[in-house]
Amino acid sequence: MNDYSIKELLAKGKKALQEEVVIKGWVRSFRSNQFIALNDGSGQNNIQIIINYNDFDTETLKQITTASALYVEGKVAESKGAGQEIEVMASKIKIYGYAVPEDVQETILQPKRHSLEKLREQAHLRFRTNTFAAVMRVRNALSFAIHQYFNKNGFCYINTPIITGSDAEGAGEMFTVTNFNLDNIPKNKNGNIDFSQDFFGKKTNLTVSGQLEAETAAMGLGKVYTFGPTFRAENSNTTRHLAEFWMVEPEVAFYDLEHDMDLAEDFLKYCIQYAIENCKEDLEFLNKRFEEEQKQKSKEEKSEQNLLEKLEFVLKNKFIRLSYTEAIEILKNSKPNQKKKFKYLIDEWGADLQSEHERYLVEKHFKSPVVLYDYPAKIKAFYMRLNDDHKTVRAMDVLFPGIGEIIGGSQREERIDVLKQKMKDMNIDEKELWWYLDTRKFGTVPHSGFGLGLERLVLFVTGMNNIRDVIPFPRTPKNAEF
Amino acid sequence: MNDYSIKELLAKGKKALQEEVVIKGWVRSFRSNQFIALNDGSGQNNIQIIINYNDFDTETLKQITTASALYVEGKVAESKGAGQEIEVMASKIKIYGYAVPEDVQETILQPKRHSLEKLREQAHLRFRTNTFAAVMRVRNALSFAIHQYFNKNGFCYINTPIITGSDAEGAGEMFTVTNFNLDNIPKNKNGNIDFSQDFFGKKTNLTVSGQLEAETAAMGLGKVYTFGPTFRAENSNTTRHLAEFWMVEPEVAFYDLEHDMDLAEDFLKYCIQYAIENCKEDLEFLNKRFEEEQKQKSKEEKSEQNLLEKLEFVLKNKFIRLSYTEAIEILKNSKPNQKKKFKYLIDEWGADLQSEHERYLVEKHFKSPVVLYDYPAKIKAFYMRLNDDHKTVRAMDVLFPGIGEIIGGSQREERIDVLKQKMKDMNIDEKELWWYLDTRKFGTVPHSGFGLGLERLVLFVTGMNNIRDVIPFPRTPKNAEF
Numbered sequence: 001m002n003d004y005s006i007k008e009l010l011a012k013g014k015k016a017l018q019e020e021v022v023i024k025g026w027v028r029s030f031r032s033n034q035f036i037a038l039n040d041g042s043g044q045n046n047i048q049i050i051i052n053y054n055d056f057d058t059e060t061l062k063q064i065t066t067a068s069a070l071y072v073e074g075k076v077a078e079s080k081g082a083g084q085e086i087e088v089m090a091s092k093i094k095i096y097g098y099a100v101p102e103d104v105q106e107t108i109l110q111p112k113r114h115s116l117e118k119l120r121e122q123a124h125l126r127f128r129t130n131t132f133a134a135v136m137r138v139r140n141a142l143s144f145a146i147h148q149y150f151n152k153n154g155f156c157y158i159n160t161p162i163i164t165g166s167d168a169e170g171a172g173e174m175f176t177v178t179n180f181n182l183d184n185i186p187k188n189k190n191g192n193i194d195f196s197q198d199f200f201g202k203k204t205n206l207t208v209s210g211q212l213e214a215e216t217a218a219m220g221l222g223k224v225y226t227f228g229p230t231f232r233a234e235n236s237n238t239t240r241h242l243a244e245f246w247m248v249e250p251e252v253a254f255y256d257l258e259h260d261m262d263l264a265e266d267f268l269k270y271c272i273q274y275a276i277e278n279c280k281e282d283l284e285f286l287n288k289r290f291e292e293e294q295k296q297k298s299k300e301e302k303s304e305q306n307l308l309e310k311l312e313f314v315l316k317n318k319f320i321r322l323s324y325t326e327a328i329e330i331l332k333n334s335k336p337n338q339k340k341k342f343k344y345l346i347d348e349w350g351a352d353l354q355s356e357h358e359r360y361l362v363e364k365h366f367k368s369p370v371v372l373y374d375y376p377a378k379i380k381a382f383y384m385r386l387n388d389d390h391k392t393v394r395a396m397d398v399l400f401p402g403i404g405e406i407i408g409g410s411q412r413e414e415r416i417d418v419l420k421q422k423m424k425d426m427n428i429d430e431k432e433l434w435w436y437l438d439t440r441k442f443g444t445v446p447h448s449g450f451g452l453g454l455e456r457l458v459l460f461v462t463g464m465n466n467i468r469d470v471i472p473f474p475r476t477p478k479n480a481e482f
Numbered sequence: 483m484n485d486y487s488i489k490e491l492l493a494k495g496k497k498a499l500q501e502e503v504v505i506k507g508w509v510r511s512f513r514s515n516q517f518i519a520l521n522d523g524s525g526q527n528n529i530q531i532i533i534n535y536n537d538f539d540t541e542t543l544k545q546i547t548t549a550s551a552l553y554v555e556g557k558v559a560e561s562k563g564a565g566q567e568i569e570v571m572a573s574k575i576k577i578y579g580y581a582v583p584e585d586v587q588e589t590i591l592q593p594k595r596h597s598l599e600k601l602r603e604q605a606h607l608r609f610r611t612n613t614f615a616a617v618m619r620v621r622n623a624l625s626f627a628i629h630q631y632f633n634k635n636g637f638c639y640i641n642t643p644i645i646t647g648s649d650a651e652g653a654g655e656m657f658t659v660t661n662f663n664l665d666n667i668p669k670n671k672n673g674n675i676d677f678s679q680d681f682f683g684k685k686t687n688l689t690v691s692g693q694l695e696a697e698t699a700a701m702g703l704g705k706v707y708t709f710g711p712t713f714r715a716e717n718s719n720t721t722r723h724l725a726e727f728w729m730v731e732p733e734v735a736f737y738d739l740e741h742d743m744d745l746a747e748d749f750l751k752y753c754i755q756y757a758i759e760n761c762k763e764d765l766e767f768l769n770k771r772f773e774e775e776q777k778q779k780s781k782e783e784k785s786e787q788n789l790l791e792k793l794e795f796v797l798k799n800k801f802i803r804l805s806y807t808e809a810i811e812i813l814k815n816s817k818p819n820q821k822k823k824f825k826y827l828i829d830e831w832g833a834d835l836q837s838e839h840e841r842y843l844v845e846k847h848f849k850s851p852v853v854l855y856d857y858p859a860k861i862k863a864f865y866m867r868l869n870d871d872h873k874t875v876r877a878m879d880v881l882f883p884g885i886g887e888i889i890g891g892s893q894r895e896e897r898i899d900v901l902k903q904k905m906k907d908m909n910i911d912e913k914e915l916w917w918y919l920d921t922r923k924f925g926t927v928p929h930s931g932f933g934l935g936l937e938r939l940v941l942f943v944t945g946m947n948n949i950r951d952v953i954p955f956p957r958t959p960k961n962a963e964f
Contacts, residue, residue: 041704127702220609
């Protein structure tokens with residue numbers, strides 16, 4: 001007897017006719033004491049199990065309820081129903097686990113459409129819903145595509161530290177990691193906290209980025225990337241922020257900013273293409289969901305393309321590349337700026353771009369993904385390479401429709417004197433980053449890299465709206481359940 | 483002009499003869515003002531660059547020092563030297579970054595053999611050494627193999643939370659994560675710490691395992707795995723322990739312990755096979771290193787096989803499967819037990835096995851990887867499935883030569899009543915794990931999983947001795963530099 005996952009069996013289709021098979025899964029519905037829709041998580045589609053209720057005892061039949069778990073033996077037959085080639089005529093059914101209908105009613109396991117917000121409180125159970133399972137499978141495909149892309153292109157995966165003693169990255173507020181008993185923190189003679197007694201002998205935090213460490217690796221291994229969790233202790237309760245999220249950071253020796261932009265575009269297209277090819281059913285399901293959602297939107301808010309069209313559009317078009325200076329000109333002369341519709345009006349060069357400006361460029365002006373580059377030095381990080389104009393740095397951001405910034409990157413400052421001056425100007429302690437400066441001493445080279453927040457990419461590809469719905473267990477202010 | 487990585491060019495070999503190429507990298511050595519050995523991190527082997535010193539100005543020649551970074555244009559020619567098919571006759575050289583010989587002398591960048599211990603203090607520079615770069619490339623290959631194995635077999639990658647509010651997993655001491663100002667921790671009326679004012683509104687820690695969360699995912703998605711950092715706040719300064727390490731945890735619905743053991747064996751063999759196929763040069767280099775090291779060992783300590791033979795041996799042989807009870811019998815009657823050579827003598831059933839016992843079974847008695855199963859319930863975690871003897875649980879450990887436990891897993895207790903009783907007996911609060919118990923309420927199924935510490939696998943495959951030498955930036959007591 002062949003033991004198949006439901007996805008495997010459905011893929012085999014009519015080739016499996018007459019086979020005796022074993023199928024296991026959870027009941028999605030049980031109609032007319034005859035039709036069981038069974039799902040095992042392997043894919044979006046259920047297999048229909050047909051039972052002749054005369055063949056089974058009443059006790060077994062009673063336990064076939066929504067969400068209960070079954071072991072089924074039976075023969076594969078041609079399906080008379082629409083939308084499915086095959087079904088399984090059950091000869092034996094074993095109940096692995098019964099689910100009390102009243103309990104199920106109260107929780108999320110109903111086949112009806114659940115409120116996504118309610119589901120978040122039941123994060124441990126939402127893997128059993130069609131929407132969240134589809135999102136998780138797309139997230140899985142994108143994660144694999146990321147590793148495969150870098151593997152194919154000769155990058156070495158590097159695990160930069162999660163717990164870091166480095167305090168100088170300046171990318172945001174950091175969580176403290178400690179092994180102190182918080183009721184009794186040791187102090188030194190001067191009344192200050194004696195971190196030398198803590199586990200690591202110093203103050204330690206959760207990383208906000210692996211970039212600086214990845215740079216040191218690229219200086220030996222050439223092409224490297226990180227892919228791991230990063231953290232922000234920022235009190236932002238929005239649909240776009242998480243306190244814990246997964247970040248991908250490639251870093252490449254001998255790359256300048258042009259190479260970096262090429263890499264970012266090629267990489268994004270590869271990942272999206274991979275998802276389209278490997279998540280057909282799930283993306284079709286999410287596309288329907290997206291279209292349903294669009295129906296409730298005003299004409300203004302409505303997307304011109306459905307989800308699948310949006311993905312194809314990104315694949316087929318070359319991203320627009322535009323300097324910050326050109327962008328400012330466009331924004332200054334734009335209708336919403338002149339009619340004072342922007343919340344932050346653009347009146348001079350040097351202004352930091354807000355989400356409204358990025359979205360105007362991408363969604364209204366160009367109707368295309370945009371790569372902005374050569375930003376004012378003052379609004380960017382210390383490690384970005386200074387241009388000869390001494391005003392701008394070799395930074396670039398990739399902006400996506402509906403998402404805004406999906407990638408941020410730069411060519412790094414490889415000239416030690418320029419770097420030191422920059423650190424001095426920005427009050428960054430050289431002693432803290434002695435090891436970072438070292439990489440500019442022993443055969444420094446031009447190099448570049450970028451960061452991609454995985455959840456932003458998953459949001460874009462799944463068409464979901466809230467970042468909490470694309471990660472299994474979201475961490476946000478006042479929320480670390482499970 | 484073709485822009486190759488050194489690995490690509492060497493792979494092309496004689497097919498590249500007469501091609502004009504661009505090569506970039508760091509100088510490993512410069513002999514006789516004529517032969518430059520250049521490496522760019524893409525692989526173990528250097529390309530030889532030949533220069534006619536009459537063609538270059540003195541200033542350029544002076545800057546070609548060990549560790550300096552070069553851009554080279556030239557024509558590919560047949561090599562007259564041994565051990566290399568091709569070399570590059572330089573027509574143009576640009577110095578990207580000079581390295582002062584005196585500075586290099588003081589650091590680790592000498593082509594001589596460096597002390598691994600010294601290198602750890604220079605973790606940011608050790609990517610430039612042959613040994614560490616080889617280890618990193620093998621680590622990269624193993625990480626990719628892990629993702630590829632699970633991807634091919636229909637597993638969904640799940641990112642379980644790093645910051646967790648769950649305190650009941652009991653796998654070891656946990657680090658505290660907080661956003662409190664440690665100088666001024668808020669207290670409530672009763673003088674206790676007011677965690678409701680902390681970022682997450684409760685006490686939070688760094689995860690020690692994603693298993694319990696992964697189980698909830700497997701209950702919807704069927705086959706899942708985690709692969710991410712985990713943490714132990716244990717003050718163990720050994721060659722086998724890290725405070726931060728990467729763990730792989732598959733969890734599979736409908737799997738019993740037999741399936742779990744099959745999965746573990748197949749998975750390990752796949753990863754090792756992948757490394758052998760994809761890291762030939764690096765493993766040959768590490769094999770030589772291993773053989774050199776063996777020469778300094780006493781007859782007693784000496785390994786019977788070299789590194790490559792050890793890897794092949796694991797691939798070719800079926801792992802021995804042995805119950806705990808059988809293992810105790812063997813150990814009781816073993817020479818070292820009877821001659822009282824074991825530090826911990828085995829005299830009765832129920833004893834926890836120590837590393838010396840595991841290594842005796844693997845290295846002396848069976849001379850093979852061993853899977854031990856059905857351990858006494860008392861020495862194992864609450865979530866492992868109780869056998870009908872009410873004394874043992876469906877646990878299994880995979881033991882490897884030189885490493886000891888490389889995988890630990892179990893079939894999970896899916897029966898809610900048995901699970902609750904176990905938690906009560908072990909003083910684990912039901913309220914803390916309400917969500918874990920929930921998965922046993924709504925269609926519970928038999929399921930199993932295991933955990934693999936990535937660094938243990940990298941140690942085994944590279945033949946390195948200290949776990950700090952197989953992770954880029956090791957975190958250990960009193961050490962969180964970089």
